[in-house]
Amino acid sequence: xxxxxxxIVAEHGLSEDEYKMVLEIMGREPNINELGIFSVMWSxxxxxxxxxxWLKTLPTKAPWVICGPGENAGIIDIGDDDAIIxxxxxxxxxxxxxxxxxxxxxxxxxxxxxxxxxxxxxxNLNALRFGVPEHPKTRHLVHGVVEGIGGYGNCxxxxxxxxEVEFDASYDGNILVNAMCVGLADAKNIFYCAxxxxxxxxxxxxxxxxxxxxxxxxxxxTEFTADTEEKRPTVQVGDPFTEKLLLEACLELMxxxxxxxxxxxxxxxxxxSSFEMASxxxxxxxxxxxxxxxxxxxxxxxxxxxxxSQERMLMVLKPGKEEMAKAIFEKWELDFSIIGTITNTGxxxxxxxxxxxxxxxxxxxxxxxxEYDRPYVPTxxxxxxxxxxxxxPADCMATIKALVSSPNGCSKRWVWEQYDHMVMGxxxxxxxxxxxxxxxxxxxxxxxxxxxxxxxxRYVFADPVEGGRQAVAETYxxxxxxxxxxxxITDNMNFGNPQRPEIMGQFVGAVQGIGEACIxxxxxxxxxxxxxxxxxxxxxxxxxxxxxxxxxxxxVSKAVGMGFVAQGEAIVLIGA
Amino acid sequence: xxxxxxxxxxxxxxxxxxxxxxxxxxxxxxxVWHRETDLSGYDLVTIPGGFSYGDYLRCGAMAAxxxxxxxxxxxxxxxxxxxGICNGFQVxxxxxxxxxxxxxxxxxxxxxxxxxxxxxxxxxxFTSGYSSGEVVTYPVAHxxxxxxxDAETLKAIEGNGQVAFRYVNNPNGSINDIAGVLNKAGNVLxxxxxxxxxxxxxxxxxxxxxMFDGLVKSLAA
Amino acid sequence: MKAKVxxxxxNGVLDPQGKAxxxxxxxxxxxxxxxxRQGKFIELDLAETDADKARAQVDEMCKKLLANTVIENYxxxxxx
Amino acid sequence: MKAKVxxxxxNGVLDPQGKAxxxxxxxxxxxxxxxxRQGKFIELDLAETDADKARAQVDEMCKKLLANTVIENYxxxxxx
Ligand SMILES: Nc1ncnc2c1ncn2[C@@H]1O[C@H](COP(=O)(O)OP(=O)(O)O)[C@@H](O)[C@H]1O
Numbered sequence: 001x002x003x004x005x006x007x008i009v010a011e012h013g014l015s016e017d018e019y020k021m022v023l024e025i026m027g028r029e030p031n032i033n034e035l036g037i038f039s040v041m042w043s044x045x046x047x048x049x050x051x052x053x054w055l056k057t058l059p060t061k062a063p064w065v066i067c068g069p070g071e072n073a074g075i076i077d078i079g080d081d082d083a084i085i086x087x088x089x090x091x092x093x094x095x096x097x098x099x100x101x102x103x104x105x106x107x108x109x110x111x112x113x114x115x116x117x118x119x120x121x122x123x124n125l126n127a128l129r130f131g132v133p134e135h136p137k138t139r140h141l142v143h144g145v146v147e148g149i150g151g152y153g154n155c156x157x158x159x160x161x162x163x164e165v166e167f168d169a170s171y172d173g174n175i176l177v178n179a180m181c182v183g184l185a186d187a188k189n190i191f192y193c194a195x196x197x198x199x200x201x202x203x204x205x206x207x208x209x210x211x212x213x214x215x216x217x218x219x220x221x222t223e224f225t226a227d228t229e230e231k232r233p234t235v236q237v238g239d240p241f242t243e244k245l246l247l248e249a250c251l252e253l254m255x256x257x258x259x260x261x262x263x264x265x266x267x268x269x270x271x272x273s274s275f276e277m278a279s280x281x282x283x284x285x286x287x288x289x290x291x292x293x294x295x296x297x298x299x300x301x302x303x304x305x306x307x308x309s310q311e312r313m314l315m316v317l318k319p320g321k322e323e324m325a326k327a328i329f330e331k332w333e334l335d336f337s338i339i340g341t342i343t344n345t346g347x348x349x350x351x352x353x354x355x356x357x358x359x360x361x362x363x364x365x366x367x368x369x370x371e372y373d374r375p376y377v378p379t380x381x382x383x384x385x386x387x388x389x390x391x392x393p394a395d396c397m398a399t400i401k402a403l404v405s406s407p408n409g410c411s412k413r414w415v416w417e418q419y420d421h422m423v424m425g426x427x428x429x430x431x432x433x434x435x436x437x438x439x440x441x442x443x444x445x446x447x448x449x450x451x452x453x454x455x456x457x458r459y460v461f462a463d464p465v466e467g468g469r470q471a472v473a474e475t476y477x478x479x480x481x482x483x484x485x486x487x488x489i490t491d492n493m494n495f496g497n498p499q500r501p502e503i504m505g506q507f508v509g510a511v512q513g514i515g516e517a518c519i520x521x522x523x524x525x526x527x528x529x530x531x532x533x534x535x536x537x538x539x540x541x542x543x544x545x546x547x548x549x550x551x552x553x554x555x556v557s558k559a560v561g562m563g564f565v566a567q568g569e570a571i572v573l574i575g576a
Numbered sequence: 577x578x579x580x581x582x583x584x585x586x587x588x589x590x591x592x593x594x595x596x597x598x599x600x601x602x603x604x605x606x607x608v609w610h611r612e613t614d615l616s617g618y619d620l621v622t623i624p625g626g627f628s629y630g631d632y633l634r635c636g637a638m639a640a641x642x643x644x645x646x647x648x649x650x651x652x653x654x655x656x657x658x659x660g661i662c663n664g665f666q667v668x669x670x671x672x673x674x675x676x677x678x679x680x681x682x683x684x685x686x687x688x689x690x691x692x693x694x695x696x697x698x699x700x701x702f703t704s705g706y707s708s709g710e711v712v713t714y715p716v717a718h719x720x721x722x723x724x725x726d727a728e729t730l731k732a733i734e735g736n737g738q739v740a741f742r743y744v745n746n747p748n749g750s751i752n753d754i755a756g757v758l759n760k761a762g763n764v765l766x767x768x769x770x771x772x773x774x775x776x777x778x779x780x781x782x783x784x785x786x787m788f789d790g791l792v793k794s795l796a797a
Numbered sequence: 798m799k800a801k802v803x804x805x806x807x808n809g810v811l812d813p814q815g816k817a818x819x820x821x822x823x824x825x826x827x828x829x830x831x832x833x834r835q836g837k838f839i840e841l842d843l844a845e846t847d848a849d850k851a852r853a854q855v856d857e858m859c860k861k862l863l864a865n866t867v868i869e870n871y872x873x874x875x876x877x
Numbered sequence: 878m879k880a881k882v883x884x885x886x887x888n889g890v891l892d893p894q895g896k897a898x899x900x901x902x903x904x905x906x907x908x909x910x911x912x913x914r915q916g917k918f919i920e921l922d923l924a925e926t927d928a929d930k931a932r933a934q935v936d937e938m939c940k941k942l943l944a945n946t947v948i949e950n951y952x953x954x955x956x957x
Contacts, residue, residue, distance in 0.1 A: 147685075147686075150686050151686075154627070154686060154717075154719075155586065155588075155627040155630060155631065156588070157586075157588020157589070157626060157627070239630070240586075240627070240630060241585070241586050241627065241629060241630025241631075241632065242630075244585070244586045244588070244627070244630075245585055245586065332585070333585065416688075417687055417688055417689050418685050418686045418687065418688070419686070419688060420686070420688045420717040421688055422688065422715055422717060422770075422773050422779075423588060423589060423592070423625075423717065424588075424591065424592065425589075425591065425592035425595055425596075425772070425773060425776075425779065426779075427779070428778050428779060428780070429777075429778065429779055429780025429781065430780075432780065441778070556778060557778060
């Protein structure tokens, strides 16, 4: 194996200082597998190194919050032992490269985050931002993204009930695809990721591992030549059929008492799932990579650890439950393989072909990931427009027509009619897409949840603090307009390059505004996701902190829709 | 009366079907896994919507070849009723129990919305809750609902009164606006629209309910 | 052995995907596409080493699963 | 002229349809199917009468519409 050169380190996206930390933690030079693991664990995506400091300031607690940020998804208690588990996540970059598969796997990923905690997904939402309709790529991107979201969600049999679609030139080279999933679990039967029980088996279930989405180190491993692209697809193909089976198999196993801990393999697949499980549980893991189900021949440890193949899960079982669990996965025709054991070493040891191919301390790596206090400049306040500067329209009717027919103002029916928004038989008539908030009944009860996703990026751009507040308040209004009580939010912070102080300033401002609104409304943040570096050629997107809110209505027969229902009724305007 | 819902890998309207049937029947409806091989205890067999086997290769093709389908065919040959909705309709066509095929929607897009349907033939065990010519609203939710047959078959099914439902505004390109089709004997019905999604006023209407009420009544008689 | 199977729609059977391709090619400015038809191409990797047996096997597979012979034709090529 | 286009998934790319076909063939009792991959087969009927020009045109069509070159390869055969 080649020695680690500065080029290889740089290819792995680690700065010089970060590599010094690596050497310190290891006490020696890492091998290529170990370096690969550091690089994904410390990536912005997995470590939140630029945003952590600010996210910590968000209010996350309330008596009804069962689990706030930090786990796969947030959980709230809506009474009667019903828990609602939800989260939003971005799949921006993959969707720009390959809109159908990028969006589809985004939906698949967020659903796994929710069902890995024991919930059956009962609603999906999606917040989409594209370049202007005239841009040559827009049509293709819209078409692919919408079809991909539908393709995955429809096949899973989970209704896609709401979302947003907006067009703006700042997204021409950088679209946003934010997917939200809301699930229902038994509050007494929730699953977390903390591994425990020395000697317990670590089990891999789901699809086989291929060479999907492995970044970095192209030069480091000699066997890759001109056909690297062919061998290592940068785009993962989603397989909703397998995910549907995985969902049913996991929920079936969760009805037994076999599972100690479970985690989905999302970004950075086997690496992040195994490290998170071990780190949360304060244990070590010995893993035998020979037992990882593989789709391709001659896969290296590096490839297996960094693969982003979809539709996979990792779990720790109680001893003696292996056969029973295996039978369930076999019934659903999925791979099931015992790939490791929990140890008391606090280290991750990987074996391949009888050799130790990586040996890493877990906590220093997982918990000591870099944290940056990036310099920022607050967005300067702009002077309010003088009312006189805004001309009244000459022709109100023409203006109204222009507004309702503009791409951003027009009905989004053409989008949501491509999503099955009624499957599962609980989307209420008034809660179908097109209203203020979507409403889905809790199966077999009179209770329902109301959901809405909102943000107005140009407000956030003009004034991040105000814009952040407004986004939270808008979901709150949309939810309360149905008669539901807003309970909690998830957020998806889409911003440009955080190493630019003015972008960091937008981020900091938006987080402040969101936090303030959440406190004022008693409406905590229970989960979220950050997507930075959304820019092309130095041109950042409009700051887009998407907020997904969830509320509850106790008697859904009392819910209200937004349509006028009869002639002669009074129209009342309330609020400021 | 005893009814069941067949569950294939990635069926996903199985629960919806069960709930709708139980509402009219007043007694529990069984779920039958696709690897089972005995349907002798059931009066009514239903095949729900969904994406069996991911809709890969052709919608319904792989499900149509699973062990339970041999039993469904026997059940139908005995003259007992079989109802297939959406993916269930696709499975019934692929298995040969119903004529024709369901192709990709003419505009190629998945479509989910309420549509108006004309009940063409109310003299069947499935449609006795309606009157012929009545227009009802059912949701559709499919990618491959574009019904097609060759001219000869079409003539036969039209001539025999095998068209159960027709779209008022064709949403998918189906030949002769056909939305639901019976076998010649009239004991097998396949349809793309989803009556089971409109059996509860809270969900936006109850136009689908007479179908299940009527079915329960005909089978009890 | 490898088998290459082409599954195509019979003449006279409506082909929504082909129609859409024709249409889109037209709107992308490609003139002179008189017709487009879309079919499936399935490659199978077989343990069988005898070409005739392999062909017979694949023919069975086509009849039983790969093609819907009501609307589709198929052809099989066997390669070493 | 006629053009026959084969669009297939690149080697390392997951093929869920192929996997499902493999699986179903197995459960139908066909032993020895080591792998199945599913691609598309598109036949175009072109007004163009020059083979080279036709090929160049179809190549453009593949890049712009028929294939997704991020995950798919394509081959073109031109016939008289
Ligand atoms: N991408 C989408 N997916 C599903 N539903 C959507 C999508 N975009 C918009 N919708 C639905 O269309 C309706 C109008 O959306 P929007 O214009 O964002 O509403 P508002 O501004 O009133 O919150 C909402 O019900 C919303 O959920």
